[in-house]
Amino acid sequence: MSRYVPSSELIERAARGETAAIGRLISRAEANMPEARDALAAIYQRSGRAHVIGLTGVPGSGKSTLVAALTQRFRAQGQTVGIVAIDPSSPYSGGAILGDRIRMSDLANDPGVYIRSMATRGAMGGMARATLDAVDILDVGGFHTIIIETVGVGQDEVEIAKASHTTIVVSAPGLGDEIQAIKAGMLEIADIHVVSKADRSDANRTLVDIKQMMTLGAASSAKPEWQVPVLGVSSYSGEGFDDLVTAIAGHRAIAFKTESGRKRQLSIANFRLQKTAETLLIERFIKASTSFVPSIADRLLRREGNPYALASELVAKSLQ
Amino acid sequence: MSRYVPSSELIERAARGETAAIGRLISRAEANMPEARDALAAIYQRSGRAHVIGLTGVPGSGKSTLVAALTQRFRAQGQTVGIVAIDPSSPYSGGAILGDRIRMSDLANDPGVYIRSMATRGAMGGMARATLDAVDILDVGGFHTIIIETVGVGQDEVEIAKASHTTIVVSAPGLGDEIQAIKAGMLEIADIHVVSKADRSDANRTLVDIKQMMTLGAASSAKPEWQVPVLGVSSYSGEGFDDLVTAIAGHRAIAFKTESGRKRQLSIANFRLQKTAETLLIERFIKASTSFVPSIADRLLRREGNPYALASELVAKSLQ
Numbered sequence: 001m002s003r004y005v006p007s008s009e010l011i012e013r014a015a016r017g018e019t020a021a022i023g024r025l026i027s028r029a030e031a032n033m034p035e036a037r038d039a040l041a042a043i044y045q046r047s048g049r050a051h052v053i054g055l056t057g058v059p060g061s062g063k064s065t066l067v068a069a070l071t072q073r074f075r076a077q078g079q080t081v082g083i084v085a086i087d088p089s090s091p092y093s094g095g096a097i098l099g100d101r102i103r104m105s106d107l108a109n110d111p112g113v114y115i116r117s118m119a120t121r122g123a124m125g126g127m128a129r130a131t132l133d134a135v136d137i138l139d140v141g142g143f144h145t146i147i148i149e150t151v152g153v154g155q156d157e158v159e160i161a162k163a164s165h166t167t168i169v170v171s172a173p174g175l176g177d178e179i180q181a182i183k184a185g186m187l188e189i190a191d192i193h194v195v196s197k198a199d200r201s202d203a204n205r206t207l208v209d210i211k212q213m214m215t216l217g218a219a220s221s222a223k224p225e226w227q228v229p230v231l232g233v234s235s236y237s238g239e240g241f242d243d244l245v246t247a248i249a250g251h252r253a254i255a256f257k258t259e260s261g262r263k264r265q266l267s268i269a270n271f272r273l274q275k276t277a278e279t280l281l282i283e284r285f286i287k288a289s290t291s292f293v294p295s296i297a298d299r300l301l302r303r304e305g306n307p308y309a310l311a312s313e314l315v316a317k318s319l320q
Numbered sequence: 321m322s323r324y325v326p327s328s329e330l331i332e333r334a335a336r337g338e339t340a341a342i343g344r345l346i347s348r349a350e351a352n353m354p355e356a357r358d359a360l361a362a363i364y365q366r367s368g369r370a371h372v373i374g375l376t377g378v379p380g381s382g383k384s385t386l387v388a389a390l391t392q393r394f395r396a397q398g399q400t401v402g403i404v405a406i407d408p409s410s411p412y413s414g415g416a417i418l419g420d421r422i423r424m425s426d427l428a429n430d431p432g433v434y435i436r437s438m439a440t441r442g443a444m445g446g447m448a449r450a451t452l453d454a455v456d457i458l459d460v461g462g463f464h465t466i467i468i469e470t471v472g473v474g475q476d477e478v479e480i481a482k483a484s485h486t487t488i489v490v491s492a493p494g495l496g497d498e499i500q501a502i503k504a505g506m507l508e509i510a511d512i513h514v515v516s517k518a519d520r521s522d523a524n525r526t527l528v529d530i531k532q533m534m535t536l537g538a539a540s541s542a543k544p545e546w547q548v549p550v551l552g553v554s555s556y557s558g559e560g561f562d563d564l565v566t567a568i569a570g571h572r573a574i575a576f577k578t579e580s581g582r583k584r585q586l587s588i589a590n591f592r593l594q595k596t597a598e599t600l601l602i603e604r605f606i607k608a609s610t611s612f613v614p615s616i617a618d619r620l621l622r623r624e625g626n627p628y629a630l631a632s633e634l635v636a637k638s639l640q
Contacts, residue, residue: 041626048623132627262621270617274609276631277638281605282598284635289597297590301582303368306361307452311596315604318597319639 007039014141015046019114022141026116029133032126032279040133047139050082051252054148054164056157056186061172062196062235067149069235071107073245074145080112082138082146084131086157114138128160128275158186163268165255166248168192171210173203187213190228192247198232198239207232225254288318327359334461335366339434342461346436349453352446352599363456370402370459371572374468374484376477376506381492382516382555387469389555391427393565394465400432402458402466404451406477434458448480448595478506483588485575486568488512491530493522507533510548512567518552518559527552545574608638 005013005021007028013021025043028036057063064085071081107113118131131148138146148164150157161167169190193214195206210230229247233240255261292314300310325333325341327348333341345363348356377383384405391401427433436458438451451468458466468484470477481487489510513534515526530550549567553560575581612634620630 037628041628044626045623129627266617266621269621270613272627273613273617273620273631273634274606276627277605277609277634278602280628280631281601281635285597285601286594289594293590293593297586297593300593301586301589303365306364307449307592307596308357308361308600311593311600314593314597315601 007036008042011039011042011140014043014137017142019111019141022114022137023116025137026118026130026134029137030118030130032130032283040136043133043136043140047136050135050139050143050146051166051248051255052135052139052146052148052164053248054150054161054167055170056150056161056167056189057170057172057196059151061170063149063151063170065235066170066194066196066233067147068107069233069238069241070244071113071147073241075110075112077245079144080142081114082135082141082143083113083115084134084138084146084148085115085117086127086131086148086150086160114141114143126279127156128163128271129279131160132163132272132275158189159271162189163271165261165264166191166251168194168248170194170196171206172196173200173206191226191251192244193228193230194240194244195230195232197234197236199234199237203232225258225260226251285315285318289314292317327356328362331359331362331460334363334457337462339431339461342434342457343436345457346438346450346454349457350438350450352450352603360453360456363453363460367456367459370455370463370466371486371568371575372455372459372466372468372484373568374470374481374487375490376470376481376487376509377490377492377516379471381490383469383471383490385555386490386514386516386553387467388427389553389558389561390564391433391467393561395430395432397565399464400462401434402455402461402463403433403435404454404458404466404468405435405437406447406451406468406470406480434461434463446599447476448483448591449599451480452483452592452595478509479591482509483591485581485584486511486571488514488568490514490516491526492516493520493526511546511571512564513548513550514560514564515550515552517554517556519554519557523552545578545580546571605635605638609634612637 005024007025010021010025010028014025025036025039029040055063055067067083067085071083074081108115116134118127118134135146135148148160150161161169167189169186169192171193173195187210193210195203195210197203198207207230214228214230229243231240231243231247233244255264296305296310296314299305300307305313325344327345330341330345330348334345345356345359349360375383375387387403387405391403394401428435436454438447438454455466455468468480470481481489487509489506489512491513493515507530513530515523515530517523518527527550534548534550549563551560551563551567553564575584616630616634619625620627625633
């Protein structure tokens with residue numbers, strides 16, 4: 001094991017782009033180490049340059065392959081790329097996700113690319129909070145573009161994809177319930193819709209379906225300066241990636257330079273503030289409630305009260 | 321739409337076993353409707369008879385097929401069965417899980433079986449809280465055995481499987497990382513280990529691996545009155561189910577009649593109390609913080625403070 005390096009020292013190293021320091025700072029953010037908070041605060045103050053892209057889609061939509069292909073394009077333009085993958089099956093690494101990670105390995109030896117998987121453990125707002133801290137760290141580490149990749153299942157994951165300058169929703173042809181999935185909550189969050197596997201014959205059907213849904217949902221998802229594109233791409237043939245890179249650059253300009261971009265950033269700040277507050281709140285509650293829990297749990301077991309009444313009593317006692 | 325029925329009326333109907341009433345009460349618990357809390361409190365007071373089984377395993381381990389086969393055994397003994405499935409991909413219903421549900425349909429027409437999927441949305445302790453409320457409702461509804469089925473990924477899901485009288489961890493042969501997964505957190509929670517697909521030639525290898533790991537971990541997972549069995553079962557051939565049903569009955573006796581069973585129930589009460597308290601706490605915080613959020617989020621965006629300091633300020637103001 002390497003020696004413990006103070007977080008303040010890690011900041012300076014991370015700012016010089018040392019990936020070992022970046023990795024350690026992200027681990028401290030992920031572990032919610034209170035002694036790392038001053039460092040994370042300092043990092044926040046220095047962050048704000050990178051373009052943050054949230055990329056989401058249901059399992060099987062080809063997200064990771066798309067992230068890898070997109071990263072190669074950015075690299076060809078001389079941009080460095082940080083990738084934060086939120087892996088719901090971590091630490092257990094279920095089949096599909098593990099497969100995705102392996103495809104990522106093509107990029108793993110490029111010093112201009114940093115890939116990090118975040119665990120979804122220790123929820124309580126922790127995942128969103130830690131992810132946004134990791135984005136700051138990569139930002140200060142000098143990465144030009146940061147991609148947050150999340151599986152588009154679960155409210156938290158979708159919310160994190162939204163907590164970016166530019167949100168890309170990936171759909172694949174022939175997934176059946178895919179369209180339902182998009183209807184169920186991902187349609188309105190997309191700044192760019194991508195249909196992957198566009199080399200397949202049924203991809204066009206999916207493109208048409210998404211465009212049609214967007215027409216129906218136009219009133220609710222109107223974005224004044226931005227017409228949400230629906231793009232077919234094939235990571236296999238390379239088809240569509242020029243358009244995708246152009247669309248991303250176009251949306252980036254809006255994110256950084258317009259009033260609606262500022263509003264979006266304000267709603268991200270809002271989300272971040274609340275998630276961080278929930279982490280602190282639960283932390284404080286757990287600390288304060290420890291001494292009261294055993295006797296109240298015992299009363300619950302004896303049915304001398306019900307879960308809601310006794311939990312309410314516990315909260316009241318803990319916050320006194 | 322049917323008329324709104326007061327929760328107090330639904331309790332009486334649910335207690336007579338009316339599945340429509342049971343379903344509506346579970347929906348109210350899931351939606352965390354404050355007006356349902358008196359009813360849930362009353363239900364808690366009347367609950368406590370059913371044997372609650374938590375069943376977990378990584379994706380692909382054959383959990384749902386096993387639950388279906390086990391349920392058929394219980395039915396053959398004249399027991400009624402309630403199943404609460406925690407579906408991480410709800411409301412989007414990803415491929416594998418949807419496939420699982422379809423296999424469940426064999427049981428769907430049996431009035432002695434009630435199957436309910438719970439969404440994982442709106443975390444913040446909500447899933448565990450709502451699941452345990454659902455278990456109470458099924459208990460009061462007269463179901464003899466209640467099975468909580470969770471995907472064994474994510475700390476929350478594993479914790480919920482543990483919040484039962486008897487926890488079964490399912491493994492399948494040939495899953496590769498399966499053994500790692502069990503090592504990573506599911507080994508010590510099992511009261512019964514099941515290796516599914518025991519008709520496969522590589523099942524024996526998995527059985528041996530699990531037994532070996534248990535020997536290594538013996539010191540930490542010692543349970544005085546109970547020797548954790550490792551059983552191979554085949555939902556296809558029916559092999560091993562007699563042993564499994566016998567093991568479940570054996571563990572049930574411990575859960576209800578021994579001091580270690582009482583300790584287990586106390587730790588479940590502890591978990592439930594904390595999860596319910598977290599729900600109430602976040603609810604209270606969100607209500608109290610609403611008016612402070614916009615101006616503090618604006619300061620965050622302007623970098624007139626960092627996420628942790630401003631979140632701490634928000635918590636302090638909201639709890640005043």
